[in-house]
Amino acid sequence: MADLTDYTAVKLLSLLQAGELTSTELTKAYLDRIEACDQKIGSFLRTDPEESLKHAAAMDRRRNAGESPGPLAGLPIALKDNLCTRGQTTTCGSRMLENFKPPYDATVVEKLREAGAIPLGKTNLDEFAMGGSTESSALGETCNPWNTTCIPGGSSGGAATCIASGMSPLSIGSDTGGSIRQPAAFCGVVGLKPTYGRVSRMGLVAFASSLDQIGPLARTAEDAALLLEVIAGHDARDSTSLDQSVPRYRSVLQQPLKGLKLGVVEEHFGEGLDAEVESAVRESIRVYQELGAKITSVSLPHSEYAIATYYVIAPCEASSNLARYDGVHYGYRTDENILHATLKQQRSGLSATDDEQALNNLDSPLVRLYRQTRAEGFGAEVKRRIMLGTYALSAGYYEAYYLKALKVRRLIRQDYDEAFREVDLVIGPVTPTPAFPRGSKIDDPLAMYLGDLYTVSANLAGVPAISIPCGFSNAGLPIGLQLQGPPLSEDRLLQAAHWFQKETAWHQRRPALN
Amino acid sequence: MKSQQAWRRGKKMSLTRNEVERVSLLARLQLTEDDLETMTTQLNQIVGYVEQLAQLPTDNIQPMAHGVERFNVFANDERRPSLPCDEALTNAPRRDDDCYLVPAVLGD
Amino acid sequence: MMSDKPYKIVIGLETHVQLLTETKLFCRCQNRFGGPPNTQTCPVCIGLPGTLPVMNRKAFQLSLITAIALNCEVPKFTKWDRKSYYYPDLPKGYQISQYDLPMSQNGWLEISDPQGNFDSKRVGIIRAHLEEDAGKSMHDELAGKADSRIDLNRTGTPLLEIVSCPEMYSSLEAKTYLTELKLLLTYLEVSDCNMQEGSLRVDANINLHVDTPQGKVATPIVEVKNMNSFRAVERALDYEAQRQYSEWQEAGKKLGDVPKQTRGWDDGAQVTRAQRSKEESSDYRYFPDPDLVPVIVEPEEVEQVRQSLGELPAVLRKRLQTDYSIKPYDANVTVNQGPKFAEYFIRLAETSGDPQQASNWMQQEVLRTLNEESWAVDEFPVTPDELSQLLQAVQKGEIDRSRAREVFREMTMQGNSFQQAMQSLGIEQVDQSALLQLCEQLLTEFPQIVADVKAGKQQALGRIIGEAKRRNPNVNPGQFRQPCLDLIEQK
Known part of the structure; x- marks a missing residue:
């Protein structure tokens, strides 16, 4: 048998179901791959091989006993470390939660267990998912497998790199402003941000509640469809969860694309777009044309305000969501002896x-x-966003910033509604450039934020969007193609991505890791 | 992009260091002198950029606070088990037999 | 009432009422007072990362019922907001409350005083909104500066905050408003309103409008907290009015000259004391909670709730007066004792056929017993139908009032039926011939009395009646008197 870690999840599943492969063998293969590669990449914050193998063995036993142990039975999966796992450390890449063990599983984690998936470990992320490079993680470095001097993207950096480097066939990420799609693009994998409310947020540690959404990362659209089918669906424990049935995504994929109306987003091809990215995306549009899609041009006129809108709303919600980390009920607390001594000294000084x-x-x-707990427990990026959000919500500024941003958000949503009256999906780049060198933007937060130009709108509007590998730069770094659709059009997006992957081989390239 | 570049260069500093310090108390963050310096610069950059929103007329636009427009989501008033005390306190940084402990709240 | 003073007191009240739900507002932990610390919490109410609130349907309905009973408008659209502040008993760092679009507003509550100390009036309700309660911080002051202990059992309990207009002009009006509000909530069965257990909490805003040669001047508004009974509210407000007047005379500060002050009522010392507060603490940074969706209430639903409210105190008072012809004062006392008491009265009035007697018994014997035994109406062992038999016997003159009280006592203390109580006290109907026989005998024994009565001294008859009762306790003086007189006449 060829290297198992090179196969798609769908292929592996059929081998498992046919009895040609055991989950134990498969899990072992991935654990070995992690052992061999992860020191170099840093996808995982934690693995528990023993625990994973125990699950795999249980799955094998159930299958041997003739049971039908679920749609993902025996398939390993990696979880972003902002998904709560019962009794297992869930850190969000933060010192604040370094030792935090939730007494419950996220709904998504529950669903994966029920589906028979084998948890491989928890992947690295920007601290509390705030960032686009995974550099803000306090607990580990993650490198781009295509060039380890470059960032992998973020915040789901570990989730994307573990797929790209064959350390997991499937992984779960979260996307608040592009955190699934951007690392997927930078690492040459598929990443889907579903419609807001499609996947339950219960147990996803909140960054910006009205924007956060959990989604799949995988090598192919078909694999992503397999995973989305399991994690999507209504959850009574999440008031914002959509009460709509989940389509059989995988069966929709096979339907031909003919007649699909694709809109090229004018505003996504302006100043700042890297020439190599532009030509890869334009070439991809040509591929769709050949597949029978009808290409037109559409406008999302408020696109230029998306970043400003996002960087008001997201920090405002974050400042509130992160208020709970105060060292009282759980998480990090500053050393109280030092605290009292310092205060005493300051008092006598004064x-x-x-x-x-x-x-x-x-x-x-x-x-x-x-104050001291939060100063020590949070990193610079998190503090910056808390400060920004606290300022924007404080007396006298609320209307100028937060309320204004909510109104512009509505305009952005209306742009999409308008566009989707004309076309089925819109198409454009995921990022203005390929992955950039580590450290190059760390001291320039605004430059980092501007990289989210094409991704934040989907979160603001609540619409689904997918990132698909569509080329490589001359330097050998992957380039991503973004498709966005109206609410609950995940089936359409996956179908379009699937046909693209049938026509192209970008997703079959592998980084050289040895 | 053009307007974005312009905003980055053109905007004057609007947040004072004192204001940043006030916000740091509201946000319960202890900032060092250096932190304050950096934070003031960076926040001004970002706030300067964000201020472009003011250009946009939004008079009759309804704010959109939620990612999804749903209404009237309720749960039935039916009891589920609570956590046992010990499990509830399991992540507490400091506790006694049945409570979380913090420095005295009086004299605040 | 305060016309003798050179100022008018102006009071507004903010009342927090815990709603009688089975579970908390946003999670399904039990909502009950008094469990061991931290045994009624879950990841949601501890505010653990990744948890989400889901609104309790019952809590919203109870709020809606209350709002409508308080004559509030119920806007079609309402939402919940986060109110940010740091306190160890607030684990999320924000309280889920309602800011600019509360679920109800612009209502009123009518208050009146049977003693006529003020004219009946409607006190405006600015708003009533639904929010979550915080936990408890416990600090042992005697132990010095050590630690505070945090119990989160109460965290997330549903609270209805009811904010009145500043339209009460004496501590009596404030107390009456609270009494009436509590009564209404009790009739609606939305809260048990137990101030000791904190299920009803009151903060007051108070200032003075002082008469000066230049016209009326308003003094700075002070918020008074920590009042643990209606009596405490009354006293704190009286104290505060006097304190503010003295302060006005000394310092002359007007409304707007100083920031709003918060003072706590010290029940031991019977004074209010200034509470320290940092300036920044008032910047709550409200914004809509993205984890909760808005609620839309259609006007038809409001109407439906209005129809199903049942009989509320104000209406019931009027009905008792018209249907049972009892005095306004009696109707007031009956209704103010709560819905169960009023219900008992109505049944007793109906079955006994004598509402005024029923009212007297309720307000004297029944109420006294309830108080003495610390019984709720529920716990009172005598059913209205049993009590009605007693009342009818009194009415027919079969038993006198003092005997009736003994029977009542027997019924309440031994849990006996009317018949059992009569038997165990040996009370039987004395038949007419036995009565006449006893009368004949006594008149023979006491010829002087016969002579006195014949000479016009009717009061001499008392001695005979006393003696008759001594010899046979079942003798009813009312029934004895006339035959006795008749016999004397014949002599």
Whole structure:
């Protein structure tokens, strides 16, 4: 048998179902691959080989006993470390939650277990999923498998790299402003951000609640369809979960594309788009034309405001979602002895200078506990966004920033509604450039944010979007193609992606890791 | 992109260091002098960029606060088991037999 | 009432009421007072990462019922917002509350005073909105500066916040408003309103409108907290009015000159004390909670709820007066004792056929017993139908009032039926011939009395009646008197 870790999930599943492969063998193959490669890549924050093999053996036993153990039975899967796993550390890449063990499973994790998937481990991410490079993780570095001096993208950097480097056939990421699609593009894999509400957020550690959505990463659209079918669906524990039945995505894939109306987003081919990315995307549009799609041009006129809108709404929600990390009920707490000693010193210093006002303003031990805990527990990017969001929501600024952004968000949504009256899906790049060198934007947050130009709109509008490998730069870095559709058009997106992959071989290239 | 570049260059600093310090208390973040310096610069850059939203007329536009427009989602008033005390407190940084412990809240 | 003072007191009240649901507002932990610490919590109410709130249907319905009973408008669209502040008993770092679009607004509650200390009036309700409660921070002050202990059992309990207009002009009006509000909530069965257990909590905003040669001047508004009973509210407001007047005389500060102050009522010392608060704490950064979806209430639903409200105190008071011809004062007392008491009265009035007697018994014997035994109406062992038999016997003159009280006591204390109680006290109907025989005998024994009565001293008869009762306790003086007089006449 050829290297198992090179196969698609769909292929592996058929081997498992045919009894030609055991889950134990398969899981072992991936664990070996992780052992061999992950030191170089850093996809995983934690694996538990023993635990994974135990699950695999149980699955094998059930299959041997003639049971039908679920649609993903025996297939290994990697989980982004912002998905809560019962009794197992869930860190969000943050010092704040380094030792946090949730007493419950995320709904998605529950569904995966029920489907028989074998958890391989938890993957690295930007701290609390805030970032586009996975560099803000406090707990590990992740490299781009195509060029380890480059960033893998983010925030689902570990989720994308483990697929690209054959360390897992499937993985789960989360996407708030492009966090699945952008690393998928940078690593040459498929990544889907479903419609807001399609997948339950219960147990996904919130970054920006009205934008966050869980989605699959895989090598092929077919694999992504297989996974989405399992994780999608209504959940009574998430008030924003959509109460709509889940289509059989995999059977829709096979239907021909003929007559598909694709809209090329004018605004996504403007200034700032890298020439190599542009030509790869334009070439892809030609592929669709050959597949029988009808190509027209569409406008999303408020696109230029998307980043500004996003970088108000996301930090505002984040500042509130992250208020709970205060060192009181769980997570990191600063050293209280040092805290009391420091305060005492500061108090006596101020008393000596008779600075009554400063003395009055000195934090109480409790307030200092909060502030010091959060100063030590959070990294720079998280703090920046908390500060930004706190400022934008504070008295006197709410209307100018937050409320204004909510209104522009509506305009962005209306642009999509307008476009989808004309076309089935819109097409364009995922990112303005391929992956960039590690450290190159770390001190320029705004430059980093501007890289989210083409991805944030889908989150703001709540529409689904997929990233598919569509070429490589001269430097050998992958380039991604983005398709976006109206709400609940995941079937259409996957179908379009599937036919593209039948015509192209970009997704079959593998990075050289040895 | 053009307007974005312009905003990056053209916007004057609007957030003062004092304001950043006030926000850091609201956000319960202890910032060092250096942090404050960097934060003030970076926040001004970002806020400067974001201010382009003001150009856009939005008078009769309904704000969109949710990712999905649903209404009236309720759960039935039916009891489910709570966590046992010990399990509830399992992640507590400091606790006694049955409570979370923090420095005194009085004198705040 | 306060016309003798050179100022008018202006009071607005903010009341927090815990709703009587089985589970909390956003999770399905039990909503009950008094469990051991941290035994009624789950990942959602502890605010663990990744958890999401789902609104309790019952809590919303109870809020809707209350809002409508308070004559509030119920807007079609309402939503929930996050109110951000840091406190260890608030595990998410924000409270889910309602800010700019509350579920109800612009209502009123009518209050009146049977003693006529103020004219009946409608106190405006600015808004009533549904929010979650925080947990409890416990601090042992005697133990010095050590630690506070945090219990999250109460975290996430549904609260209805009811905000009145500043339209009460004396502590009595404030107390009456609270009493009436509590009564309404009790009739609606939306809350048990137990102030000791914190299921009803009151904060007051108070200031003065002082008469000066330049006209009326408003003093700074003070918010008073920590009042644990209606009596405490009354006293705190009286104290605060006097304190503010003294302060006005000394410092002359007007509304707007100083930031709003918060003071706590110290029940031991019977004074209010300033509470320290940091300036920044008032910046709550409200914004719509993205985890909860808005609620739309159609006008038809509001109408439906209105139809199903049942009889509320104000209406019931009027009905008792018209249907049972009892006095306004009696109707007030009956209704104010709560729906169960009123229901008992109505049944008793119906079955006994004598509403005024029923009302008297309810307000005297029944109420006294309930108080003495600390019984709720539910726990009162005598059914209205049993009690009605007693009342009818009294009415027919079969048994006198003092005997009737003994029977009542027997019924309540031993849990006996009317018949059993009569038997165990040995009370039987004394038949006419036995009565006449006893009368004959006594008149023979006491000729002087016969002479006195004949001479016009009717009161001399008392001695004979007393003696008759002594010899046979079942003798009803009312029934004895006339035959006795008749016999004397014949002598």
